[in-house]
Amino acid sequence: MSHTRKNKAQLLNRVRRIGGQVEAVERALLDEVECAKVMQLVASVRGAMNGLMAELIEEHVRNHIVAAPEMALEGEGDGHHHDPNEATDELMSVVRAYLK
């Protein structure tokens, strides 16, 4: 069971709020608002995206790395991520994209 299902509602709320923020940037451009204001709106979307990514990283580590041995014993889950090293590879590809 992909861990995102557990906190699905919470993650969906975050993403929908971000969608709303992106629409606010679009409206600001359509309304030819001061570009300093547009830059602030874009900066706040980035902050929200960073918050979402931190949430996903934490869930990935706790559910696919920390809990991997336990899930393997119980035979539960989607069969992919009982290998904590594979889950670590996936984590690191995102971390390195952020830490270029």
Place this chain on the structure above:
Amino acid sequence: MSHTRKNKAQLLNRVRRIGGQVEAVERALLDEVECAKVMQLVASVRGAMNGLMAELIEEHVRNHIVAAPEMALEGEGDGHHHDPNEATDELMSVVRAYLK
């Protein structure tokens, strides 16, 4: 004239693409896709946001700082940004938000 009007169409395209990417994240969560995939989608939205911000920064510097003296002479524009120092203050508040 806020500089965003000059490149309005181009900026709007960028923002709408980003909106589409955020919707893709939402769909991935709804479809309970592998969280590694969700993280990659979020990382690509961040990359697109960074590209948009770089575009806005460059426009802000060229139109509200470099071109300020010229615009002041011509009496053109929205009356706000003929003061390049004020425009620099606005730029730096965004830069410092990114360089925390």
Place this chain on the structure above:
Amino acid sequence: MSHTRKNKAQLLNRVRRIGGQVEAVERALLDEVECAKVMQLVASVRGAMNGLMAELIEEHVRNHIVAAPEMALEGEGDGHHHDPNEATDELMSVVRAYLK
């Protein structure tokens, strides 16, 4: 055994190279080099720091989270990090500092 001991030499080389890069920034300021050049030197130090952090994050996850159950069985190590959740807390405090 803190995982940094295992790759100590490699990590020390990275940090010493970064120290050398910081000294290069200092020299550039002393020599009143073009500020664009100073900015490039600072940007390259940041790149090297990001590479070092990615290395430390990967080691922390593999040695203190993935290997935690095994180390707990063998009774090896420094007694701190056989709790993968505690190690995840430490990881997330760094991740959230980067993802503000």
Place this chain on the structure above:
Amino acid sequence: MSHTRKNKAQLLNRVRRIGGQVEAVERALLDEVECAKVMQLVASVRGAMNGLMAELIEEHVRNHIVAAPEMALEGEGDGHHHDPNEATDELMSVVRAYLK
């Protein structure tokens, strides 16, 4: 006159503090300190580097872009940066490196 000369002492202090922080990371590795602590030290060096870069960016914009017309009139300076567009190109190459 490269703007870094004006605030040379202040910038040098910042860089030397960062040098000291990098040495602290080196000592922590030599002393095999907990890797969570090493990660925190590296995160604080990054914060200091970001502060230095924001300082350099602000100076570059105010001295080589905002002040360019004035400096061109007075015939002062190092002959490079009386072209605010060239100085903007230099600024954007650093901004885009940070906003990958």
